Amino acid sequence: MDLVDDINLERPAHRAVPRVRDQIPHVVHARVARGVDLDHVRVAAGHDRLRHVVRVVGVVQGLGEDPGHGGLPDPARAAEQVGVGDPPRRDRVLQRPCDRRLPDHLVKIRRPIPTRQDRVAHARSVRGRPPPGPRAPARRTPRGIGSLMPQVITRFAPSPTGHLHVGGARTALFCWALARQAGPDGRFLLRVEDTDRARSSKAAARGILEDLAWLGIDWDEGPAFTTEDGRTLGGDPRGVGPFFQTQxxxxxxxxxxxxxxxxxxxxxxxxxxxxxxxxxxxxxxxxxxxxxxxxxxxxxxxxxxxxxxxxxxxxxxxxxxxxxxxxxxxxxxxxxxxxxxxxxxxxxxxxxxxxxxxxxxxxxxxxxxxxxxxxxxxxxxxxxxxxxxxxxxxxxxxxxSLIANPDGSKMSKRDKDKAARAACHERKVGTPPPGLAAGAIDAARFAEWLGDKKSQLPSDQLQALARAMHLTLPEIEVEDFRRSGYLPETLCNYLALLGWNPGEKNDDGTDLERFDKAALAQKFAFERVIKKAASFDRAKLLAFNQSDIAAMTAEAFEAAWRAWAERENPGLLTALADRFPLAARAAQIRARTLADAAEPIAFALHPQGAVEFDAKAVQKVLAKNGGEGVAVLREMRVVLAGVEAFEPVALDAAVHAFAEGRGLGMGKVAQPLRVAITGGTVSPGLGETLALVGKAGVLSRIDRCVEVHAGLEGAEA
RNA sequence: GGCCCCAUCGUCUAGUCUGGUCCAGGACACCAGGUUUUCAUCCUGGUAACGGGGGUUCGAAUCCCCCUGGGGUCACCA
Structure with missing residues (x-):
């Protein structure tokens, strides 16, 4: 009881003002039924001030069978207030201090902890069937937390009227985490709310299942689904289906x-x-x-x-x-x-x-x-x-809370139409652009869409339009993020942080922000869910994605990039063919997404004779000092022609040896080569760059470069 | 408009319940510097916030009230 004074002893003198007497908690003496949460008793007894301490002084009998609560004690009746007064000095029995970190307005009615028997009775009363058994074969629950864990059944209930929105994905993720947290008694189920017959479609339902599965948000019960790696999700072990409301x-x-x-x-x-x-x-x-x-x-x-x-x-x-x-x-x-x-x-x-x-x-x-x-x-x-x-x-x-756009408005599917429409207006596009497949969008419909701020184009048409106009639409739906090359684990990580945080520090003092779904399931709690609407920050997501890509093993990245390309950009695979592993190694550290990973190795995709030389690069690297860059190229051609194993390490070694032998800085040698091979001054490591183009390619590109820029040699700088 | 919810750096947030250790911490973005053959990576440093007004208190980001602002919702949609 001397807690207050103990605290003040630690403080500097000017702060050591004694607290006022009324800070000391009142004590509510109560008799409660077994299994009732004391926080609730505090409310039931009319003492919802958190600082009130509930002291259990007896057990209320005969309150076990309230059918309205599935056989559990009715918390409202489960407590009898006996009295209120200052805490007696010496009594330490059965006291439960107010240790919940909750503000008054959050004092909440927690469900009494159901026993196995309670659950049996409850399930019978609902379905007339045996209750759900644990998913895993019965195993000894560790004493302590595990044995106190109540059953948790959560659900995600989308209506199949379109793709899965990121907001929905976050909701599903939290539902999933809650269920996983409860261990074998936790279940996460999926139900399709298709009672709007005009707007629902089977295809949309299917798409939502795919999106969820891609994110790794596995549902225990619901529509059956086989994932790409062959796992089966869903099913109806308890016989509570069907999971489509129209059924x-x-x-x-x-x-x-x-x-x-x-x-x-x-x-x-x-x-x-x-x-x-x-x-x-x-x-x-x-x-x-x-x-x-x-x-x-x-x-x-x-x-x-x-x-x-x-x-x-x-x-x-x-x-x-x-x-x-x-x-x-x-x-x-x-x-x-x-x-x-x-x-x-x-x-x-x-x-x-x-x-x-x-x-x-x-x-x-x-x-x-x-x-x-x-x-x-x-x-x-x-x-x-x-x-x-x-x-x-x-x-x-x-x-x-909702997820908002950077401008504070609700993040919505319409934002994609908005972006496309704005681009059309800006570029004065009044009819369906020519790049579009004929008849893809009806001209009249297009005009209507252009004029009506609320109008939406079907997503495939919108996608086609964006492609034709070389436009990147904002990612709103899970499918968009997948197409843009975000990693599913990264998206989950970022989404979880948008509205919740674990409130923990790393060893270096920074906040714990990077975690996987397993950690989320372990740490998730409503107490740390943020009430404010959060706005979606693509820059941060991008940074997360980049660092997650960088952290992958080379093999994992190659596999992930290949899988992405198979789905989204098969042309990349055919163009790179057996150079793909090399390209992946060069791209990984430079990639923010799987979609932009091809950008740093784009030079390797050009036809050999088509390198376009950047004028500034030519001036700076080749022309300066009487075209010394071109002279270096002539010499390098001979050196490179002599390299047998045309792979990064050997090539780097050869270039280094040449530079050293000629007493030149690496910059003087590497940059002319870069310009000759890629047309510009920016590329992956020189060895990788050369290896990607191959010996024949390197030699022919050097030849062409020398030929085009021969006039610079010997000219006055 | 009625009702409901919300309010800390540009953004996501820690801190709010339990007032003092906070002239407010971290991350992303941004700026400057360094390492490196370019780019990317990596490292170091920096700019930057308690919406406003009252009140309570020795003391308020923190508790109370008002204002302002933002969002949501008002269907035979979900």
């Missing part, structure tokens, strides 16, 4: 029926036009629009109309005066009724709305943690209302 209609139908019967849901017959009119009127009257049931609504009559196939939607009756959402990153948020009117749960086409399907599926799939983008924060009270209507548990929620 789950029967499940939803039953629940609709149930809600209709109990009167918690009701049919509503307004057309979309009616709704629009009502909204407009609300806006005119400057009030927030809320749907209200029509005067004189008659449930029996409404059901009758519905059964006679009259067009209608189903709405949930929501009567809660307020709904509290507890979010792992944002804390406790209280929502009032204007956030959740009687919203639609079944659309006119018979499909469930997102709100309905997400709540039902999360429950039925046993999802414990819902991690998603901030755009869903305002939807959460609706989901909680639905859970209450259906008698479901509420999962732990965590809403991640």
């Amino acid at each position: 789950r209609l029967e499940i939803y139908e039953k629940l609709f029926e149930q809600l209709l019967e109990s009167g918690q849901a009701y049919p509503s017959f307004e057309t979309p036009e009616d709704m629009a009119a009502m909204r407009e009127q609300a806006e005119r009257e400057k009030r927030t629009f809320r749907y209200t049931q029509p005067e004189g609504y008659d449930h029996a009559r409404a059901l009758e109309r519905m059964r006679s196939a009259e067009a209608c939607v189903l709405r949930l009756r929501v009567a809660q005066p307020e709904i509290v959402v507890t979010d792992e990153v944002r804390g406790r948020i209280v929502f009032t009724p204007e956030h959740y009117d009687d919203f639609v749960i079944r659309k006119g086409d018979g499909f469930p709305t997102y709100h309905f399907a997400v709540v039902v599926d999360d429950e039925l799939m046993g999802v414990t943690h819902v991690v998603r983008g901030e755009e869903h924060l305002n939807n959460t009270p609706k989901h909680v209302a639905l859970q209450q209507a259906l008698g479901y548990r509420t999962p732990t929620y965590a809403h991640l």
Whole structure:
């Protein structure tokens, strides 16, 4: 209890002012049920100040079977406050200090730690099936942390309307990390939310699976998928599928029926036009629009109309005066009724709305943690209302901030259209450019796209347009980053850092920023998730990618570059042929991405006679001092013609020996050669440069260079 | 506009809960210098931030209030 004074003793005199008495924590005496988190007790007992210490003074009996919590004790009832007072001096029994590093507004209701029995009971009540077994064969969990680890089931639930956006990838990554962190009891599942029949496509769903697999974000349950290296992802070991919502209609139908019967849901017959009119009127009257049931609504009559196939939607009756959402990153948020009117749960086409399907599926799939983008924060009270209507548990929620562009706007797929459109305007391109395959983009459509800021071209057309205009579009989707030659591990590393950080230091005092997915899974915690929206910094990603490429072994880089080229630039492979390993060695340290790796060795791709000499380089290297560079070239030609093994080390040795023998600096010898071989003064190491072009190529390039620049020799400088 | 969320170098962030060790640390970018046959790499150094105003306190980046700014959301999309 003398902690305070101990601290102050260490401080310089002017700071050693004693703390005021009220800094000392109050103590709440409480009786609690087994398995209940004491932080929660603090809240339940009305003492949510963190500095309050909860002292357990007994056990509350008979609170083990609350069906609403799947057989776990209801935390709200699991504590009885006994009294509040100053800490007694000598009592050290069962005290739990306030050691959680959380601000008041983040005091959160943690789930009681479920036992194996609890989980069994829970799973039965949900599915009438045995509970999920551990993935690995039963193994002894280490004592301590492992045995206390609750089951964690997370999911990523994309809607297949396009490629995977980086924001989605980050969400998936965090979900994955959370599940992996929980060890054998953790599961990460993938569910495809395809209830929007107009916008969903099989191809998009497939693309998202590919993107996820490429990133190494493996899902335990969900659509089956075979990776490029032959691993199988997905599947349905617990029997909670199918994982496409359009295949789950029967499940939803039953629940609709149930809600209709109990009167918690009701049919509503307004057309979309009616709704629009009502909204407009609300806006005119400057009030927030809320749907209200029509005067004189008659449930029996409404059901009758519905059964006679009259067009209608189903709405949930929501009567809660307020709904509290507890979010792992944002804390406790209280929502009032204007956030959740009687919203639609079944659309006119018979499909469930997102709100309905997400709540039902999360429950039925046993999802414990819902991690998603901030755009869903305002939807959460609706989901909680639905859970209450259906008698479901509420999962732990965590809403991640959005990823923004450097200008602060939301990073969006439209940004690619924006960039292309801006380039067209700037270059005064008014019709589909000629480089484009005929008919790739309809001229009228192109004009429309050019004029409408919100218009989007299909991604393949946009890609073709960019190619034709030699334009680099901003990378927004995972697929874009893959095409641009980023390493999947690097992207994951950077994405993880965009909104979270491990808060640890390296040995040299710098912040821990570089880590792999395994470390992420080990360290990830909501407590260190940043609330602020982060803007995406390509320069930093590029720096990460470059250093990761540099850190690879030569073999690994060669393999990665080859794999990338096979997919994105097969011409590079044919042009380089058996020179590829040599090219890879020269390119690696100079590459920021797999796409730009070819740039430093581009000279090796030119036809032999086509070297274009840079005028400045010629002046500086060949012409100076009466064309001494050209003279060196003549001599070097003889030397190089005599080199048997035309490979970097031998070539470097030969050039060095020549320079030394002639008493010249390396610069005087290397630079003329560079210009002769590449046309400019910049290239990889001289040995590599020469080896890449080959003996015949080197000699012919020297010959041509000497021929073209012979006039410089002997001329006055 | 209503509601919700957020606010430290140009950018990503540490520090905020538990006020003093912070005239604020790291990374990327940028600038300068060095190593090297050019480039790249590598090394050394530097510029650079607590949005504004009140309050609490001996003391505020840190706690409270207001303002401002940014973002999100208000669908039979997800």
